[in-house]
Amino acid sequence: MKSKRLNRVTIKDIAHEAGVSYSTVSRVLNHYEHVRPDKRQRVWSAVTRLGYVANPQARSLAGGRSHMVGLLVPELGNAYIGQVVRGIDEALAEAQYELMLYTTHRQRTKESTFVRTLTYGMTDGLLLLVPTEPQAYLETLHEERFPYVVIDHQGFDDFSPTVIAKNYQAAFDATRYLIELGHRRIGFIRGLKHLSSAIERHKGYRAALEAHGLEYDPSLVVDGEFLQGPSYAATQALLDRPDPPTAIFASNDLSAFGAMDAVRVRGLSIPDDISILGFDDIPQAASVRPALTTVRQPLVEMGRIAVQLLFTYIEDPDRPCERIELDTALVIRDSCAPPAR
Amino acid sequence: MKSKRLNRVTIKDIAHEAGVSYSTVSRVLNHYEHVRPDKRQRVWSAVTRLGYVANPQARSLAGGRSHMVGLLVPELGNAYIGQVVRGIDEALAEAQYELMLYTTHRQRTKESTFVRTLTYGMTDGLLLLVPTEPQAYLETLHEERFPYVVIDHQGFDDFSPTVIAKNYQAAFDATRYLIELGHRRIGFIRGLKHLSSAIERHKGYRAALEAHGLEYDPSLVVDGEFLQGPSYAATQALLDRPDPPTAIFASNDLSAFGAMDAVRVRGLSIPDDISILGFDDIPQAASVRPALTTVRQPLVEMGRIAVQLLFTYIEDPDRPCERIELDTALVIRDSCAPPAR
DNA sequence: TGCGATCTTGAAAGCGTTTGCAATCCACTG
DNA sequence: CAGTGGATTGCAAACGCTTTCAAGATCGCA
Structure with a gap:
């Protein structure tokens, strides 16, 4: 019934291996500043030696970051969306973040429940790609100071951070x-x-x-x-x-x-x-x-930038609303020519 | 720094509201059989009244199910994949499961780390959509009895559950x-x-x-x-x-x-x-x-069926390998005709 | 050399759930 | 009516990690 747990390397193993307390390990892992260089060094080497991977669940349960962000998209299988998600995905991977995907049709389930699930520590932030009717929950999110960024849509309010093309x-x-x-x-x-x-x-x-x-x-x-x-x-x-x-x-x-x-x-x-x-x-x-x-x-870039912007809000939820407008470019190929005559 | 925790409804609140112990609440929530009907009833009503939403993190930390499954796709923004994901998504939503998305390019990061993250209680199971080189980790997964299902690819081994068209x-x-x-x-x-x-x-x-x-x-x-x-x-x-x-x-x-x-x-x-x-x-x-x-x-259906199959393995990781082959149909439109002459 | 201030660090208290264990019920059996 | 055994239920111990607290180290400066 219960899936057998793999013999996971935990923070305690690292602590033991490095000869420090596990709180110190945690501090090193979270880039806390006041740790003596030599211990920091020992911890990191133990981490790589044992191949330690943090358990996101425990992390966020304990009140830290969950290292996951939610992404709300209207659908998949659309090249436009695919490109943006690609950018999101890359930026997230670089920051060691995981992606929770939600497609809009799910919203039909009680929206309050949806927002709650998301904000209850499940994710650190939320990315909204061309949301259709975000007014309902955006205000709540904003009041709760829950980090989020809207991509490629704007104008429904004046407090939502946005990334969009010109x-x-x-x-x-x-x-x-x-x-x-x-x-x-x-x-x-x-x-x-x-x-x-x-x-x-x-x-x-x-x-x-x-x-x-x-x-x-x-x-x-x-x-x-x-x-x-x-x-x-x-x-x-x-x-x-x-x-x-x-x-x-x-x-x-x-x-x-x-x-x-x-x-x-x-x-x-x-x-x-x-x-x-x-x-x-x-x-x-x-x-x-x-x-x-x-x-x-710049679809891919829009995704990347949205993630970066989101991170700034995760860092400081009280930052003022920022909106980024990206330049576009006309790509001339073969489908246009002067009119006949 | 630390995001303020919303005043979340926990299992204890439910217990208090329903006048039972919190273990009982947990048992009700997990459909455990030996609970007296009246208590079960009281618990459920308290759950809806208070709008309780389980915390997946805590759930999986405690050794239960995480109610998340991982999905590995080569890319997004491809209509074919979009359709399959749609099916996956629907089936998952019905079962109250969440989707963790991974795109293949991430695999370039240490593969061992990748598999470990996934299997370390982060997800209950894994869906692999047209994986490119799965041999490396599939064997590990199989040995660990970690539930997974391969979609639209087969033939690399004889132990991987698969859903594929004929x-x-x-x-x-x-x-x-x-x-x-x-x-x-x-x-x-x-x-x-x-x-x-x-x-x-x-x-x-x-x-x-x-x-x-x-x-x-x-x-x-x-x-x-x-x-x-x-x-x-x-x-x-x-x-x-x-x-x-x-x-x-x-x-x-x-x-x-x-x-x-x-x-x-x-x-x-x-x-x-x-x-x-x-x-x-x-x-x-x-x-x-x-x-x-x-x-x-039947793209959407392939996704749905893969999820269902995955659930059977999550239920019982030791079930023998099952492979499902779906029928196709020729859709006649306008692009074919008898040859000229 | 001495004292307060600043670093470092370990211990311990959770975070919200699941689950093993043991105690309590309850319906029957003989 | 005591005895038996399964059905119920509560308690408490994890799960792995973050963070507060307070104590021990160290440092700067007079």
Whole structure:
């Protein structure tokens, strides 16, 4: 019944091996400063010699850090998310932290229970990736001074630390690029309407048009939900117009793929007949044909930075709210060209 | 420094509230049988009234279950993996288990340390998704009777519990489908050579050809590494032949996408000029144009079943090794048709 | 050389649970 | 009605580690 416990090396074994008390070992392990150098040395060597690995459970039970952070994601299996998680994962591994994963559909279980489980010493902090309705628990977390960082979403409050890309500027630049290529009718495939990233991109698109003396035409804007299927259908609608756009700016790469399909299904060519521009620069964007011109978000880096930011809050939960905005870059490949004529 | 502990509800509070000893509460919580019904009742009601949530750390420290399982994946952000994880996640949530995520690149850190961390009471069991080189630690795990289940890979030993699809049969059927459509020259894009799933699919392809009196031509087999980019290049090579295949069977959907790109870049049409058949049926397969005809693996279910199987081993680590093979289904969409002429 | 101040360090008290052990019940048996 | 044995239940001892407390060491400076 009870799984046999492996003969684990404990802090006491180290203490014995190094000839110090186990409290001293603990202090060394936790980088406590007042320990004589020679003992510190002896402890570390005993640690490596015996191959000691701390027991996170005991650690956090005793009131220390658990060395785990929770990550809340809406889903998995999405390249965009995969990239961000990669960054998170790397940064965590470097700091010897473990990752507890939660997918959003779990939230349907009592949310209070969820937050409680997480904050009850199970994790030292929480990472929220494009949360959908975080208001409910974010306020609680903030009041409890429980460390957390929101990734790629913002604007619902003014106390949540955030890491996000400069969506507005990125969309503005991308749209300008299309305009400078000579396009005058540029379609826009919008993302999930409640996400700030989608909203900002839309704003950037619109602002760029207007800044260049082009009229913003709402009928050129369709909804793609950040998904390939819906974007395919939405693009069809765009192409059905008597005056179809000569370029389409999609809110993410997946949407761009949907648009590409729709264009090709009509026998039109990319970029000769229609230009397509994406957003995110997921790995697939480079291997698709024609290779997708897109806005590169530093996805992996966003993950890494979020972790680093989280650590600062774990270190000092009272630090003031910090928000980090990352630069993007336009990656020019083969899916955009000057309009035909 | 030390994060303030929230005023957590403990087992003792429940005991007090229900008027029983805390050991009894523990027994109720763990579904121990010899507890009088009325007390059991009182305990449960106290639990819900106070909103008690067990502390996993303390639980596993005390030698019980940690209610966490570890999941080892090669990467994230891959739809195939996303689906499997979804199943795992659902099944775990139902059983009130938590998920600890490890991505393979972490394995580069001392592997012994990795296995130790995991088995030292941190998790109750381990799920290995398409592990790349598991031999090293699998034997240790098995000897320690540490519960684990391997998903979608097998053949490296005869003691590892496994959940996998019937790759051979699936590939056989898919190939036969193409043959029955009238194709005689069928290209094959092979997956990662060291994965049993890739090997089985290749065998199935070959067997189907030979079963229908078609010669197996090695030059029609190219490597796609289960990736879109390499498959694109590989398909180019196939199409460069004086007698290009009239159909291409890709080892997974991503490879199929690469093949589709290659075909289209030549101005050829799918499925009129060339048929493409995939494997996996990731969500994208349905939203791509033309919609991809592919072999559906019950990905989500594989995840669920793996969890269930793992639970049986957590229950009884000495159970004999069990292997579950899941059926697949051919999903016919729009990317395959009889050969031209 | 002496005294307070600052370092170091070990002992011990938990952290929230599980579980072995032993005592207490309780229903029957004869 | 005493005796028997299983069903219940409480106590206390871990589990491995952090942290407080106080005592012993050491150091600086007069």
